[in-house]
C-alpha cells in the first residue's frame with residue numbers, strides 16, 4: 001500500500017494523524033471526459049471522442065468504485081468497444097499488481113506489472129494515490145479519468161450513437177434529485193464504510209458509523225414503497241449503492257466494524273440487493289473471492305493475521321419480493 005511522489009513509489013498507509021484519526025479521501029486527479037463528439041466534458045480537456053476499441057478500463061473486482069464502471073460497461077453492452085484489465089486482489093507494498101491469479105487479466109496496453117506504472121506512463125511526475133478504476137486512452141496514451149462517478153456517466157451516454165445498449169441511468173428529469181441522493185449516500189454509505197473502517201480513533205469511528213446506519217434506515221424506509229431509490233426505474237443511484245451493499249455483510253460488517261445491523265436484518269434492502277444482483281449482466285461483475293480476500297488480506301493494520309472469514313452464507317440468487325412494488 002503506498003502512493004506516488006513525483007513519479008516515485010513510496011510504500012505508505014493512509015495518514016490519519018493530522019485529521020483526528022479520520023480517513024479523508026483525496027479527490028481524483030484525472031478528470032477528462034469521453035464525449036460523443038470529442039468536445040470537453042464538465043471538467044478537464046477535450047479530445048476524447050467516443051470511438052470503438054479506443055479505450056481500456058483498469059479495474060479491481062474487489063473495489064466498489066471500480067465495480068460501478070464494470071456494471072455500466074455491462075449494462076450498456078460496451079464489452080466489445082472498451083477492453084478491460086483486472087488487477088490481482090492482493091494489494092500490498094507495491095499497491096495493485098497484475099500478478100497471476102484467478103480472475104486477473106494482464107495489461108496488454110502498457111504491459112505493466114504494477115498499477116502505478118500506468119499512472120507514470122500518463123504522467124511521469126504524478127503525485128498521489130494509485131487507485132482503480134482507471135480509464136485509459138489507447139490513442140493518446142494517457143489516462144482519461146480515474147473518477148468512477150464520472151466514468152459511469154460517460155458510459156451511460158457517450159457511446160449511444162456507436163451502438164451501446166439502450167438505457168439512460170441518469171435521465172434529465174431526475175438529475176437534480178439523483179445528485180442530491182448520491183451526495184448523502186456517498187458521504188455516509190459508500191465512503192462511510194471506509195471512514196468507519198480506516199478510522200484510528202474511537203471518536204472518528206463513531207462519527208462515521210452513526211450516519212451510516214441513519215442512511216441505511218432511511219433507505220430501508222424509502223424502499224418500502226418503491227422498488228428503486230428513485231422510484232420505478234433503476235438509475236445510477238441504485239448502481240452506486242449496490243456496489244457497497246453487496247460487500248456489506250461479507251466485508252464491512254466484520255472488517256470495517258459496521259456492525260450495528262447487517263443488510264440481512266433489513267428486509268427491503270436485502271431483497272433490493274438481490275433484485276439488482278439478478279439484473280442481466282450484473283452477477284458476472286461480482287467476484288466474492290476477490291472482494292473478501294482483498295479486504296481481509298490487504299489491510300494489515302486492520303487484520304494482521306490476514307485470515308479471511310468463511311461466512312456469511314449469502315445467496316444473492318435467492319428469490320426477491322421487489323416485483324410487487
Ligand SMILES: N[C@@H](CCC(=O)N[C@@H](CS)C(=O)NCC(=O)O)C(=O)O
Pocket residue numbers: 001002027028060062063064065066129130131132133146147148149
Ligand atoms: N474516487 C475514486 C476512488 C477509487 C479508490 O479509492 N479505489 C481504491 C480501491 S477500492 C484504491 O484503488 N485504493 C488504493 C489506494 O488508495 O492507494 C473513484 O471513485 O474512482
